[in-house]
Amino acid sequence: MTYRNHLIISAILxxxxxxxxxxxxxxxxxxxxxxxxxxxxxxDYFLVDALVKEYDASGALQYELxxxxxxxxxxxxNTLLQHPILTNFGDNGQLTVxxxxxxxxLPGGKDIELWDNVVVIQSSPSVxxxxxxxxxxxxxxxxxxxxxxxxxxxxxxxxxxxxxxETRALGMTxxxxxxxxxxxxxxxxxxxxx
Numbered sequence: 001m002t003y004r005n006h007l008i009i010s011a012i013l014x015x016x017x018x019x020x021x022x023x024x025x026x027x028x029x030x031x032x033x034x035x036x037x038x039x040x041x042x043x044d045y046f047l048v049d050a051l052v053k054e055y056d057a058s059g060a061l062q063y064e065l066x067x068x069x070x071x072x073x074x075x076x077x078n079t080l081l082q083h084p085i086l087t088n089f090g091d092n093g094q095l096t097v098x099x100x101x102x103x104x105x106l107p108g109g110k111d112i113e114l115w116d117n118v119v120v121i122q123s124s125p126s127v128x129x130x131x132x133x134x135x136x137x138x139x140x141x142x143x144x145x146x147x148x149x150x151x152x153x154x155x156x157x158x159x160x161x162x163x164x165x166e167t168r169a170l171g172m173t174x175x176x177x178x179x180x181x182x183x184x185x186x187x188x189x190x191x192x193x194x
């Protein structure tokens with residue numbers, strides 16, 4: 001083989017190497033571009049033994065949310081709650097306490113979903129104004145709360161207990177401030193006059 005043939009073969013190999021490098025380098029760019037589109041689904045912050053307070057426009061405490069832990073996920077703006085306790089403070093001194101095993105603060109931070117052993121207790125100040133008397137208790141396994149509007153809603157079975165009896169229903173909407181409860185279907189109750 002002559003020197004000229006070696007030169008031609010070397011030039012062809014060099015061209016193949018350069019073309020291969022460009023093809024390989026282009027695939028790296030394509031891979032890194034697709035990697036940037038991957039959405040991270042891990043938490044961006046968490047709190048332990050958290051207490052969040054919300055005040056109205058006049059500066060009065062509207063509600064407070066306690067939770068053993070709060071974990072926020074930025075990809076869907078959901079915040080998971082462990083053992084949440086939401087306390088709404090009414091204008092007339094009435095307290096509405098909602099608690100459950102688990103919960104979620106929905107995107108926008110206004111509505112809260114509670115599930116697993118959900119209990120809502122409405123209490124009013126006693127005559128001495130030092131303690132609270134339980135007026136109504138609501139038990140269900142899933143509830144959506146709107147603390148700003150003081151509304152609770154569920155389509156699941158609910159048990160409502162008061163000092164005059166108990167009522168079972170499938171679905172309920174409760175307005176704390178007005179003291180109004182609308183039962184959706186399959187209502188059964190026991191009334192015991194005092």
